[in-house]
Amino acid sequence: MTVTAIILAAGRGTRAGGEIPKQWQELAGQPVVAHSIAAFRRAGVGRIVLVLHPEDRARAAGLAEGVQIVPGGATRSQSVRNALESLVSDPPCHVLIHDGARPLVSARVVGRVRAALENGPAAAPAVPVTDALWRGEEGRVAGVVPRDGLWRAQTPQGFHFDAILAAYRAHPGEAADDVAIARAAGLDVTIVEGEEDNLKITLPADFARAARLVKEHAMDIRLGNGFDVHRFGPGDGVWLCGVKVPHPRGLQGHSDADVGMHALTDAIYGALAEGDIGQHFPPSDPQWKGAESHIFLRHAAGRAAARGFRIANADVTLICEQPKVGPHAEAMRAALAAILGIGIDRVSVKATTSERLGFTGREEGIAAIATATLVSA
Numbered sequence: 001m002t003v004t005a006i007i008l009a010a011g012r013g014t015r016a017g018g019e020i021p022k023q024w025q026e027l028a029g030q031p032v033v034a035h036s037i038a039a040f041r042r043a044g045v046g047r048i049v050l051v052l053h054p055e056d057r058a059r060a061a062g063l064a065e066g067v068q069i070v071p072g073g074a075t076r077s078q079s080v081r082n083a084l085e086s087l088v089s090d091p092p093c094h095v096l097i098h099d100g101a102r103p104l105v106s107a108r109v110v111g112r113v114r115a116a117l118e119n120g121p122a123a124a125p126a127v128p129v130t131d132a133l134w135r136g137e138e139g140r141v142a143g144v145v146p147r148d149g150l151w152r153a154q155t156p157q158g159f160h161f162d163a164i165l166a167a168y169r170a171h172p173g174e175a176a177d178d179v180a181i182a183r184a185a186g187l188d189v190t191i192v193e194g195e196e197d198n199l200k201i202t203l204p205a206d207f208a209r210a211a212r213l214v215k216e217h218a219m220d221i222r223l224g225n226g227f228d229v230h231r232f233g234p235g236d237g238v239w240l241c242g243v244k245v246p247h248p249r250g251l252q253g254h255s256d257a258d259v260g261m262h263a264l265t266d267a268i269y270g271a272l273a274e275g276d277i278g279q280h281f282p283p284s285d286p287q288w289k290g291a292e293s294h295i296f297l298r299h300a301a302g303r304a305a306a307r308g309f310r311i312a313n314a315d316v317t318l319i320c321e322q323p324k325v326g327p328h329a330e331a332m333r334a335a336l337a338a339i340l341g342i343g344i345d346r347v348s349v350k351a352t353t354s355e356r357l358g359f360t361g362r363e364e365g366i367a368a369i370a371t372a373t374l375v376s377a
Helices: 032-042 054-060 076-086 107-116 161-170 178-184 204-216 259-272 294-306 326-340
Strands: 003-009 047-052 068-071 094-099 122-128 133-137 140-145 151-153 157-160 189-193 221-234 237-240 243-246 249-251 309-319 347-352 365-376
Touching (some): 003 032, 003 076, 032 047, 032 094, 047 054, 047 076, 054 068, 068 076, 076 161, 094 107, 094 161, 107 122, 107 157, 122 178, 157 161, 157 178, 161 178, 178 189, 237 259, 259 294, 259 309, 259 326, 259 365, 294 326, 309 326, 326 347
Parallel strands (some): 003 047, 003 094, 047 068, 237 249, 309 347
Antiparallel strands (some): 094 157, 221 249, 221 365, 237 243
């Protein structure tokens, strides 16, 4: 199911203090809203709509690559309406509406909301109220409010796009949040488990707490490995890690059979838990017949970037008796580094034999293993 995240960042947030709106104040070296955008990318949401106050458009120039900008309205509800209407020409199946001042939403929370939308028209995270609740008057306790069945609402609040668009179009005015508008339209809203760390920055003291949490959760490190094999057949050379190496035979495969690049591509997909080359580029699809393997590797690297990761390093080992890899290793490193968009000092290509054992020892083909490390950007 296609999904789009709408991140609301058009408010002025005066209670948070500071000379600029809270969503643009610095948190761990980046604007608050930049953390919110990165959170959805890490959660695998590729399409993001950022709703901005017209005065703030220039502030988004450095962080809005690949993000659709929509002007906000005078109120939160109007900003959501503007974002929803901007998607009508190319609508997603589901939409996740999130407060830009909640920079610490986790992929777990986003995943719970998305999963709940498979079984209902609306879902939202919340945490149960556990503290005693008082009603106060003139600084004194005037009564106790039962907390049974009470929840503290969070975002992202998720909906079937057509349903929430119709609900907003039918709603005459403002509401506390998107769930209120959904319920006014008769939509059932599923509560999913929220998290205490998914705080909304509202007051000056919230920045200190958010900074502590960012530090605690600062780095997401992913490690993936890949393995591939191709047999020898007719040809005048083999493609290895983006370099054609002269050889009396070639490697056979549906694409150009670059065994090293295939293993590295699978390592990146593995680190993302997104399957393998065959799932993204099925060999049953004739359009990939003879395809150059850099297409696959670029796609894997793009998926990593879209989810908020950078490639920290890549390591490829080629297993063969022939051809000799050593004379070409530096060219291979350079080719892979260029495709991945990282420094050559972060790419390793090396080779070993299997001591004349097995199919590689009999020179029937070449095998490759690869490891890739991804770090949250």
